[in-house]
Each structure stands twice: as C-alpha cells, then as structure tokens.
Amino acid sequence: MTTWLLLAGAGGAGWYWHLVAQRLRARGDDVVAPDLPADDPSAGIPRYVEVALAALGDRSDVVVVGSSLGGPSAAEIARTTPVRRLVLVNAMIPAVGESPGDWWTASGHEEVKEAAVRAAGREDAGFDEEWEFLHDVPADVVAAGAEHQREQTDGPFRDGWSLPAWPDVPVTVVVGRDDRFFPADFQVRLARERAGVEAVVIPGGHLLALANPDGLTRALVDAVSDPARTGSESAPPLAQ
Known part of the structure; x- marks a missing residue:
C-alpha cells in the first residue's frame, strides 16, 4: 500500500486534494493531505514541513506530492x-x-508570465482569478471550495529558507498543459534544468x-x- 502525502499550494x-484522495483511497492506498499554516505570517517552509510530517506520523512507503507553492516543502521533505x-505538480x-521569494525572478517566471498575458491579449486586464486559476474547474467544485479558502501570507517568501541540496530520490514532474499561471513550456524547461527529468504533460x-482529478x-x-514511462529516471539535475 502506497501512502500519499499531498501538499497543497497557496492557501494550504x-x-x-479531495477528489484525487477519493480516487487513491479507492485503490486501497492511504492518503494524508494536511492543512498547511498558510494564514500564519510567521510560518515559512520549515514550519510547513513540520506540520506535514506531524500529519504523516510513522506511515511508511511514502510518495510526497507538492502542488504549486507546495513544491519547495515537498522537496525538503524528500531530502530529509x-x-x-x-x-511535483504545476510546482515551484x-x-x-534559491528561496521561494527569489524563485519568481530567478526561474524566469516573471518574463514568461508577462509574455503569456500579452499573447492572450490581456495586458491591461489585471489579476483575474477566474482566468488564471478557475477557467477549467467545474462550477460546483469552485462553489464547494469557497469555505476552504484561506489567506496565503508571505511567510514562505520572506523567511530566507532555501533548499540545501537536491533530494536523492526519484522525481516525477507533472505539468498541466493548460496552466495559465505557470505556462506548460516554462514548467517543462524547469523540469529539465532543475529536476533533470522530462515532464509528464x-x-x-x-x-x-x-x-x-482522473488524469x-x-x-x-x-x-x-x-x-x-514518466521519464523520471533520466539525468540528475543540472548544476545551478
């Protein structure tokens, strides 16, 4: 039996993960999907990791999965x-x-995102949650999620944490083909450069x-x- 430790992105x-968790449990697997302390401005990546590991307990045969802002925490858990x-799923x-606060510039995301916005003809549209994040999420799921939303503080972006070393475990990167926040081509490049793998799109x-959730x-x-099949056993990460 696989234990899945699933870490959410902004908002924590x-x-x-509830739709994916249902499907994994139906296979007979165990799932741990903790709420992370996103609304605590004093909490950075080390605290997120602490909360996740406390929820995991002494379970074994663990696969750790990080989505978006959950990526750095998942990588640190895999390292330690x-x-x-x-x-890593549509992950930072x-x-x-490199700290999460530096990631936006160091990864090249700022330029990539600006180009994607221009290509979509939305230069003057400003931030639009529907366009960037909810465009392909069913309306009933969006409505159900409203009560679970929490403010994402800047704790992980200003606490100064950075990954000390790349984790010595196999890595898979899963990319959403239609991601408007982290465009797919950008993610595929980062998967090659930083994780040394070919992304699954x-x-x-x-x-x-x-x-x-099915896909x-x-x-x-x-x-x-x-x-x-995932290409996850390719070359080690390139030097940074």
Missing part, C-alpha cells in the same frame, strides 16, 4: 525523510540555494487536482508503478 488547504518518490520547482490548468490520479499512479 488539504481539501484541494525516507520517501519512495517526489512528485526549487533550485539549490496532461490536460488541465493550474488547479489540476480539481480540474482533472492527475493516473499520472501519480503511473509514476510509482512504471517509472520508465
């Missing part, structure tokens, strides 16, 4: 805790020595666990059952 709501595999793939936007569940299961 474990509810984000015995896990079978690290899976960290580089060694599936239909769906940034909130893959809500927009395409994401298949990608997660494939990652642990057929590593060669």
Whole structure:
C-alpha cells in the first residue's frame, strides 16, 4: 500500500486534494493531505514541513506530492525523510540555494508570465482569478471550495529558507498543459534544468487536482508503478 502525502499550494488547504484522495483511497492506498499554516505570517517552509510530517506520523512507503507553492516543502521533505518518490505538480520547482521569494525572478517566471498575458491579449486586464486559476474547474467544485479558502501570507517568501541540496530520490514532474499561471513550456524547461527529468504533460490548468482529478490520479499512479514511462529516471539535475 502506497501512502500519499499531498501538499497543497497557496492557501494550504488539504481539501484541494479531495477528489484525487477519493480516487487513491479507492485503490486501497492511504492518503494524508494536511492543512498547511498558510494564514500564519510567521510560518515559512520549515514550519510547513513540520506540520506535514506531524500529519504523516510513522506511515511508511511514502510518495510526497507538492502542488504549486507546495513544491519547495515537498522537496525538503524528500531530502530529509525516507520517501519512495517526489512528485511535483504545476510546482515551484526549487533550485539549490534559491528561496521561494527569489524563485519568481530567478526561474524566469516573471518574463514568461508577462509574455503569456500579452499573447492572450490581456495586458491591461489585471489579476483575474477566474482566468488564471478557475477557467477549467467545474462550477460546483469552485462553489464547494469557497469555505476552504484561506489567506496565503508571505511567510514562505520572506523567511530566507532555501533548499540545501537536491533530494536523492526519484522525481516525477507533472505539468498541466493548460496552466495559465505557470505556462506548460516554462514548467517543462524547469523540469529539465532543475529536476533533470522530462515532464509528464496532461490536460488541465493550474488547479489540476480539481480540474482533472482522473488524469492527475493516473499520472501519480503511473509514476510509482512504471517509472520508465514518466521519464523520471533520466539525468540528475543540472548544476545551478
């Protein structure tokens, strides 16, 4: 039995994973999807990791999965805790020595995002949650999620934490083909440069666990059952 430790992105709501969790549990797997302390401005990545590991307890045969802002926490858990595999889903793939606050510029995201916005003809539209995040999430799921939303403070972006070393475990990167926040080509490049793997690209936007839970569940299961299929056993990460 696989234990899945699922870490959400901004807002830290474990509810984000509920559709995927249902599907994984139906297979007989164990799922831990903790609420992370996103609304605590004093909490940075080390605290997120502490909360996640407390929820995990002494479970074994663990695959840690990080979505978006959950990526750095998942990578740190994979570095320090015995896990079978690290899976990064539309994630902020960290580089060694780079803080989450520096990620936006160092990764090239700012330029990529500006180009994507221009290409969509939205230069003067400003931030639009519907366009960036909810465009492919069913309306009933969006409505159900309202009560689970919490403010994301800047704790992880200003606490100065950075990844000390790349985790010595197999890595899979799953990318949403239709992600408007982290465009797919950008993510594929980071997967090669930072994780040393070819990304698995599936239909769906940034909130893959809500927009395409069937496809994401298949990608997660494939990652642990057929590593060669994911391309996750390729070269080690490039030097930063």
